[in-house]
Amino acid sequence: MSIEELSNKGIDSFVNNFVSFISKKAPEFCIAQYKKHEMKLNKGLPEYIKANYQRCAYVRTLLKRDRPTELDKIYEPLQFKIDNYILKEDEIKSSISTDLHRTIISGYAGNGKTIFLKKIYKELIDSQVNFYPIFFELRNISSGTQTLLDCIYESIVTYSDSFTQKQFTYGLKKGLFYFLIDGLDEVSDSQQSNIQEEIIKLTLKYPYCPFVVTSRPNEFTTWENFHVAHLLPFDYRQCQSYITKIDFIEERKTEFLEFLTEDEFEEHKEFLSNPLLASMMLLTFDEYGDIPAKRHIFYEKCFQVLIKEHDASKGRFHRPLKSKLSHEELEKVFMYFCAMTYQKQEYSFTLQQVDKYINSALKIVNLDSICKKNDIRYDFVHSVSLLLQDSNYFEFIHRSFQEYFFAKLIVNDRKYELENKLDNIDSLFSIEKFNLFAMIEDMDHDYFETEYVLKKLKVLNEYFESIDVENEPEKIFEQFADSLNINLFSSHNDNFIFSIYLYPLSKLSMHKNKKELNYFILSKVDDIYGNLTFNYSINLSRNDILKVRSKYDSCIERTMKSKDNTYEGMIIRLDRKILIELKCTKYAQYIKKRLNNYYNDILSRTTKQHSIIDEIIFKNKKLKNIISG
Structure with a gap:
């Protein structure tokens, strides 16, 4: 179906039904005004509806960049979350139009917020419901002294100056307009608070007009009369359904869908979470036959x-x-x-x-x-x-x-x-930095290991050589973290299985960056040699543990306990006395030994590689001399 056919579809009957609907709401006033030609709703409306219908009926996609795609052919219904409830798209639409729940659609770029509004606009025309849809993009708001309502009215008048302010005001009061307000987050900082306040006031002043506003995730604490519907990423079913609909080589789509099992979806779902990313994944699979x-x-x-x-x-x-x-x-x-x-x-x-x-x-x-x-x-x-x-x-x-x-x-x-x-990347939290380091190592393992890990291990091992671990265990731990997490699990004889591991770094640590880097090195050792959590039985009863706790209460930052008393835990500061009394020296020894082993392993491999390379180069030079001689 062509754009012209789509844009004309249902518009004439929509306008006629709309005029009839207004007449039913206020027959005496409306008919009188209509007869006087003071309120001709069939003038101005068709031009505005047609222009917006054209914009909403087609979209451009990653797969078809140079020509528009009919929205209905590829549209995949969305899901939303309000509080702890997951709602389908039809439930959200009903909430807005039937229950008049003012709603903010919250989601990131590419997740489909604007497409959702376009779908609503088009459906209102196609189904000829008794609302006059107003689609307004807040990025088009003027920076002058005009109100939001003035800007919306002007966006309608742009298509026909026969649509009057009197018509607009009447429609507002009678709840004839369905407002689709797109891009709250695109309003400039200087205008943001005023626009928010005006939208809220409009919903209170005109309670019978449905309102839906889109925005990127934000705090909406001042929007007391609004529901916040968080747009959810595609699940497995939605992703499969979308891939089936899009215009692409059928054979390749079938192969991709066969590849995309639920397990594969779970592994790659961050790249299948919306139509844009799912399309990119399909293109990558089409090119290489695998992910x-x-x-x-x-x-x-x-x-x-x-x-x-x-x-x-x-x-x-x-x-x-x-x-x-x-x-x-x-x-x-x-x-x-x-x-x-x-x-x-x-x-x-x-x-x-x-x-x-x-x-x-x-x-x-x-x-x-x-x-x-x-x-x-x-x-x-x-x-x-x-x-x-x-x-x-x-x-x-x-x-x-x-x-x-x-x-x-x-x-x-x-x-x-x-x-x-x-080392100069000092503005990130641990998880972000570790992901980056893991990516670098994945790209060039030898380069990362010899030029970074080996140098860090050398410094740590040289420092640890001078430490008496039995009497100074805190000097080992403090290179990686600020606290220790100690978990105690009851055994049959009322003793405990002791589990110790380094507690995540405090954001307030004075040496946060250095400790983060060292902690990353320790995690590499953990990958090579197995879990660095050191589990061992100790001859301490529950009463012994309680005595240690009470004796060093000032060193304990937090305690945890299960309801059935089978588990207890505590986070302790790196105080020498409590570390020794709780026999944490064994864990410190274990860390020191493993770091030294890792250093020697890398050094041995690196030396061997250099030796082989030198030999190859030497032989090549020798062979070249023989040939030239």
Whole structure:
């Protein structure tokens, strides 16, 4: 069906039904005004409805970049969560239109917030329900003194100046309009509070008009009369259903769906959570016939697929990037863009912020005199689809791509020592930093192990050599954490099985960065030699434990206990006396020994590798001399 056919579908009957509906709500006033030609609802409405219907009936997808796709053919109904209740899309729609529950649709870019509003708008026209849908994007609001209501009215009048303010006011009072307000988070900071306040007042002043507002996740504590519906990611069924609907080679879709078992979905679900990411996963599978197990290979293949899709949209001919850069050059700019934003912990940006980082990246790679930031921005968003854009707001298609390209930059750049590069990443929490380190190690294991882990182990082992572990166990532990977690499990003889492990770092630790790095090294030892949690039986009864607790109460930060008394736990500070009395010295000895073993293992492998390389080079030189002689 063509755009023209779709846009005309049902509009005439919708307008007639709508006029009839208003007449039923206030027959005397409405009919009188209609006869006087003062309130001709059939003027202005068709033009506005038709223009918006065209926008809502079609969408562009990653798979079909150069031509629109009919929304109904690919639309997959969504699920939402309000408090602890999971609601289907129809339940949310009914809540808004029938129960007049004012609703905020909360979700990240690419999750389908705007598409959901377009679907509602189109359904209101197709089903000819008795509401006049008003679709308004807050990014279009003027920066002057106009109210939100004025801006909405002007957006209607744009299509026909015959629609009057009197009509608009009447419709508001009688609850004839269904407001679809898109992009609350796109309003400037200076206007944010005023717009929020105005939306809330409008819902109170016109209680019979349905209101639904979309926004990225935020605190909505002041929106007392609004429900907050959190848009949920695709589950397994939704993902399969969406892949079935999209316009793609049927044979390849079938192969992908056969590959996509529930177990595979669970393993890769972060990249199947919405239509955009699911499409990317399909393209990657189509190109390579599998989804790589190693994360960095998957990201690399995704990037290559996105580049290929950009070229494929022009047939077999190479399609130049708008920036006129090579693919390699654009990737390099993006790597520096990711490096700067990752270290700043920035994952979403305004237009000004994006351009600032692009300018900085261009200067670093000496391309600032060759191409414009606007063209680079266009390529990031449209040519390779690594950034998503909502008006003047941008974010990564998935945050892990930012991590991947930063890790790739670190591995590729050998100008600076790896130790210095990684140690200077001091603004991240442990889990983020560890993920980055794991990505780097995955890319080049030998480089990471010899240029980073080995150097850290050497420093630690040299320090531990001077420590009397039996009398100074705290000096071992304090290199990794601020506390110890001790778990006690009852045995049949009323003694305890003792379990000790390092407690996660305090965010307030004065030496947080150093301890994080050391803790990461310890986790590597744990991977090689097994669990570093040291379990052993001790000859301490429950009463003995209680005595130790009471004696060193000031050293205990937190205690835990199960209802049936089979488990007790405590988090203790690194106080020497309590560590010795609880026999934590054995755990300290264990850590020291394992770190030393790991260091010697790496050193032995590295020495052997260097020896082999030297021998190969020497033999080659010798052979060359023989040939030349």
